[in-house]
Amino acid sequence: MRAVGVELRLARLSRGMTLAQVADKLPSGIRVPTLSGYETGTKGFQVGRMVEICEAIGVSAPTLLEAAIHRAGLGLAAVGVVIDLRSVVEGASRDLGPLRQWARRKLEDNADAVTMVEPAMIREMAGFCGMSVPTMAAALERFAPA
Secondary structure (H helix, E strand, O other), X not given: OHHHHHHHHHHHHHOOOOHHHHHHHOOOOOOHHHHHHHHHOOOOOOHHHHHHHHHHHOOOHHHHHHHHHHHOOOOHHHHOEEEEHHHHHHHOOHHHHXXXXXXXXXXXXXXXXXXXXXXXXXXXXXXXXXXXXXXXHHHHHOOOOO
């Protein structure tokens, strides 16, 4: 949560807003000390609260969350990636042969075409394809649904 708080603070400051100005825009009535705790990471909060604060600041919640994930040193390999199995079957390069076979089998087993590849699976796929885990995560990202 600390990384999210840092990103909230940076977004607020980049828009020239004070904590009091943000608090005044929040329909939930959150007060300045609570907002300060969110930004410093001393107070936790739910996703709905983050979205509310992002709207008050004028920043996209998904964009802010993505920046926080990167700030925390996490990447797709740590959080997983959503892919379209049909895209994998149709567009995987030769070096991703095992990935293509896996996607084809999943589709034959009537799996949903769009699926989440969890971090453990990314690590296994990287081993099968002879790639590093970050390289595999980046390769999988190319198959994100449109």
